[in-house]
Amino acid sequence: MKNSEILTCLQCGTCHASCPSGRYTSLNVRKIVRDSIRKDISDEPELWMCTTCYNCQERCPRGIKVTDAILTLRSEAVKKGEILPAHRKVCRFLIETGNSIPIDDKHRLLRKRLGLGNPEPAHKKALKEVRALLASTKFDELIKA
Amino acid sequence: MRELSLYTGCLIPNRYPGIEKATRLVLDRLDIRWSELKEAACCPAPGIYRSFDKITWLTLASRNLVLAEEKNTDILTICNGCFSSLMDANNILKSDTGLRNEVNSHLKKIGKEYLGTIEVRHIIEFLYKDIGAEKLDKLIEKPLELRAAVHYGCHLLKPTKERKLGGAECPVFFDELVEATGAMSVPYEGKTNCCGAGGGVRSAMLETSLKMTEYKLERMEKAGVDCIVDACPFCHLQYDWGQAELAKAGKAYNIPVVHYSQLLGLALGYEPEEVGLNLNEIINPGFEEKIALVQKGKPR
Numbered sequence: 001m002k003n004s005e006i007l008t009c010l011q012c013g014t015c016h017a018s019c020p021s022g023r024y025t026s027l028n029v030r031k032i033v034r035d036s037i038r039k040d041i042s043d044e045p046e047l048w049m050c051t052t053c054y055n056c057q058e059r060c061p062r063g064i065k066v067t068d069a070i071l072t073l074r075s076e077a078v079k080k081g082e083i084l085p086a087h088r089k090v091c092r093f094l095i096e097t098g099n100s101i102p103i104d105d106k107h108r109l110l111r112k113r114l115g116l117g118n119p120e121p122a123h124k125k126a127l128k129e130v131r132a133l134l135a136s137t138k139f140d141e142l143i144k145a
Numbered sequence: 146m147r148e149l150s151l152y153t154g155c156l157i158p159n160r161y162p163g164i165e166k167a168t169r170l171v172l173d174r175l176d177i178r179w180s181e182l183k184e185a186a187c188c189p190a191p192g193i194y195r196s197f198d199k200i201t202w203l204t205l206a207s208r209n210l211v212l213a214e215e216k217n218t219d220i221l222t223i224c225n226g227c228f229s230s231l232m233d234a235n236n237i238l239k240s241d242t243g244l245r246n247e248v249n250s251h252l253k254k255i256g257k258e259y260l261g262t263i264e265v266r267h268i269i270e271f272l273y274k275d276i277g278a279e280k281l282d283k284l285i286e287k288p289l290e291l292r293a294a295v296h297y298g299c300h301l302l303k304p305t306k307e308r309k310l311g312g313a314e315c316p317v318f319f320d321e322l323v324e325a326t327g328a329m330s331v332p333y334e335g336k337t338n339c340c341g342a343g344g345g346v347r348s349a350m351l352e353t354s355l356k357m358t359e360y361k362l363e364r365m366e367k368a369g370v371d372c373i374v375d376a377c378p379f380c381h382l383q384y385d386w387g388q389a390e391l392a393k394a395g396k397a398y399n400i401p402v403v404h405y406s407q408l409l410g411l412a413l414g415y416e417p418e419e420v421g422l423n424l425n426e427i428i429n430p431g432f433e434e435k436i437a438l439v440q441k442g443k444p445r
Contacts (some may be wrong), residue, residue, distance in 0.1 A: 048345060050299075051341060053338075084345070111158070127186070
């Protein structure tokens, strides 16, 4: 990864010690930072175990934007087609509905019972613009790949 | 103060509409000038879209920002994820001319332009800064006598350089708002830890995300709390659905989950059903009885 900031990492491990996911998974942020300087780690599943809680970034004694670096590494992985099926599904929801979590019949009814308006006509109008923007940034192609 | 456009995102209207209802009731009761941000779309969710493609993330966020710019209002979010996407995107687009030009080249295709004229607010920091815990405290006639586990949620506080709400290790502002309702914010270990949902972890690795949730639930239970109070529907869902998922595996915590809009609604006298508490997966009759006792009791 082209990120000169992470070259200043002194491998102290504060990031890993602060990581709520690393307590239970094979995610080791210190190792990700180290390895990403030397090689392509796009296919490492650990990249997707981060909850982006920002503990590592907040506590890094070097002030390295560690979480942001993980986001960049994820983007590089996505460009190489490394997309988890569950995430691809969420992206499809966005393309189909303009929302990552679309409404369903159960919640249509609950909204009605609460006296809340039906947001769907406005969503439909939004969707047209959202699709135009997703096509413009070539996001739909990224997801298809 | 400038009028606010309420941006509800996806999760609240489509999974926890009670939080939307509670927010509307509370904003009206506090005489806050607000209107809906109509025709808004997904913020878009930071965990997935910011990870996938920065320009797409910025462009979709900017469209929502422009809708508020066109109305000359600030945006009010009631979700930490929406707050994170919209505030970070707004900060980036205000300061980075290159990215702003790139985003505007996409927006031009739908006849829009990002100008950078508005601010993005979160209901917690808005109530704390613009209304104040003291004023809320005075409005409440029947203080809620509850022991609450306050969960800030990561993206309300961090990155601290962007949020500018003080440090993330021992924050107090949300606790002060919770205590203004008469509830007690109970200290517990790991209070500022993540609920486990973010970053696309819940959607792709449910078991892993629930381990982080359980870390929190165990410590909340140990502290002896009546409820969890959150500021984000995704944390809310993770605790609420998460407890139901853990119960299937034989671990029942049964701690009701309450968004701050709902808690404030209860303190202002709205009934649990009016603020949609009955729409949670985790229903604890003992908790509802406590609320009913307070609400039927004499004003202080």
